[in-house]
Amino acid sequence: MSELTLAGKVVELVRAAAGPHVQTEVGVHHNAEALTRFANSAIHQNVAEATTTVRxxxxxxxxxxxGSTTVIDKAGLTALVDRTLAAARMSPPDAAWPGLVPPTPLTAAASGLDEVSAVADPELRAAQVRAFVDAAGGLETAGFCRTTLSSAAFANSAGQAVEGRAVEAAMDGIARLDGADGVARLAAASLADIDGAALGARAAAKARAGGRPVELPPGRYEVVLEPAAVADMLDNLSTFGFNGKAYARGQSFAEIGAQQFDPAVTIVDEPTRGGGLPFDIEGTPRGPVTLVRDGVTAAVAHDRTSAAETGQVSxxxxxxxxxxxxxxxLHMRLVAGAANGSGVSAGPAADSAAPLVSGVERGLLISDFWYTRVLEQKSLVITGLTRNGVWLIEDGEVTSAVGNMRFTQSYPQALAPGSVRAVGGPSVPMPDRWSGVRYTAPALHLASWHLTGNASG
Incomplete structure (x- = not known):
């Protein structure tokens, strides 16, 4: 039976068990993910999992x-209904209940889904891994290549009924030489849009350029952030800033209508373009949402609860x-600027970062951030470490590798008016550790980034 038929069946089971006055939402999500991992320049694992979850x-x-279940036969669904009704009767009153989505057509849907990627066999992913390893030219490599198919449906007792599908492919790999790591990663709507050889060559070039790093003193540095580092900024801005619940409770930096960012900054969320489904788990249709337009904060993300709390709509x-x-x-894109790169750089700067380096008198080129944690949510002060390559830029040229450093930086402050020197192009889709989450980012040239110590101490 289809996901939509299954969702409708559960709505009817609730109605039969408790009567028509119960407000009911049912989501059915089938997720099929296949993953090929490699280490020491050889594939060591192929795994595939397909799960249907009813919420x-x-x-x-x-x-x-x-409640939820992955047991979708009659007994499993009946048990889900019975225990959820029992839990409701024992729960405290819910004054924040926002009601059900009325019948609403989808506003956008993914078109032209790549059916080959949706059912890709291990050989197709292995070919990408082989290309990555070969292009690394003998350097030690590791990483993964994955393909994901999401098929979902939603139905509620108010008559809303929608369904949709999404496909994503992703590759993430490193090359290593004498302790120096270079990274290259990409997400796409099709496995055919991922070039394992180009990614392997990029990772190897960065690893070769990372040898004999120097240590620099802490301080404020002009920086060029590559797309992977910018994706971490988008992730934290989404989680703690453009979050409707945090906004409703005064815990977010966001001030709707205020010029909080540099005019070069425009951020949009595009679920159906970024590998997401065309509706959320409440059945609300999804479409593009402009969060920041020309530096002005325009919106935050809402579900029906936070929307009701703030007088907005989901x-x-x-x-x-x-x-x-x-x-x-979870599908944010920082709109690319006029400084467009082309192809793969032979040096450590790749894609949209390469043309930005020439505009730096003295600063740092940073590949990636990791282990980022919030120190203060309202101003979104983040601490974290660099990884996978840092280089010193002098007079517009990369001059030496730099050891990894710790930073402590307010992300909104780094993007504030007057702080963005240039936005690169194109924006590059970065795979997240969770399938179905994608941040698309160009490189950024920022006036100041607060490096607070060396990773070694």
Whole structure:
């Protein structure tokens, strides 16, 4: 039976068990992910998993409860309904219940899904891995190549019924030489759009350029951030800033209508363009949402709960965790600027970072951030480490590798008016550790970044 038929069946089971007055939401999500891992320049694991999950949320006599199951036969669905009804009767009153989405057509849907990638066999992923390893020219390599198919449907007791599919492919790999790592990664709508050889060559070039790093003193440095580092900025801005729950509770930096960013900054969330489904788990249709336009904060992500709390409408960002953690924009794109790169650089700067280096008198080229943690949420002060390559730039030229450093930096402050020297191009889709999450970023030339110590001490 189709996902939509299955969702409708659960709605009817609730109606039969508790009557027509129960407000019921049912989401059915089938996720098929296949992953090829490699290490020591050889494939060591192929795994594939396909799971269908049914999520039920209902509101009964002013009380709300939710449950889920992967057992989708009659007994499994009946048990889900029974225990969720029992949980609702024992739950405290839910004054924040926002009601159900009325019947609403989808506003956007992915078209031309790549069916080859949706059912890609291990040989297709292995070919990408082989190309990556060969292009690294004998350097030690490791990483993964994955393909994911998401097929989902939603139905509720108010009559909303929608369904959709999404496909994503991704590759993430490193090359290593004498302790220096170079990284290259890419997400795409099709496995055919990923060039394993180009990624392997890029990672190897960065590793070769990373030898004999020097140590620099802490301080504020002009920086060029490559797309992977910018993707971390987008991730934290989404999680703690453009989060409707955080905004409603005064915990976010976001001020709608204020010029909080440099005019060069425009950020949009594009679920159906970024490998997401065309509706959220509350059945709200999804479309593009402009979060920042020409530096002005224009919106935050809302589910129905945070939207009701702030007098807004849902932007289609409900998730299984959104009532607890808040709704998040997981397909954000920082719009590329006029400084367009082309092809793969032979040196450490790649893609949209290469043309930005020439504009730096003295600063740093940074590949990637990791282990980033929030120190202060309201101003979004983040601490973290660099990794996978840092280089000193002098008079527009990369002159030497630099040892990894710790930073402590407010992300909104780094993007504030007057702080963005240039935005590179194109924007590059970066795969997240979770399939279905994608941040698309160009390189950025920023006036100041606060490096607070060396990673060694």
């Amino acid at each position: 039920l949320r209902l509101h009964l006599d002013g009380r709300t409860a939710a 932007t289609g960002h409900a998730s299984p965790a959104s009532r607890s953690w808040g709704p998040m924009a």
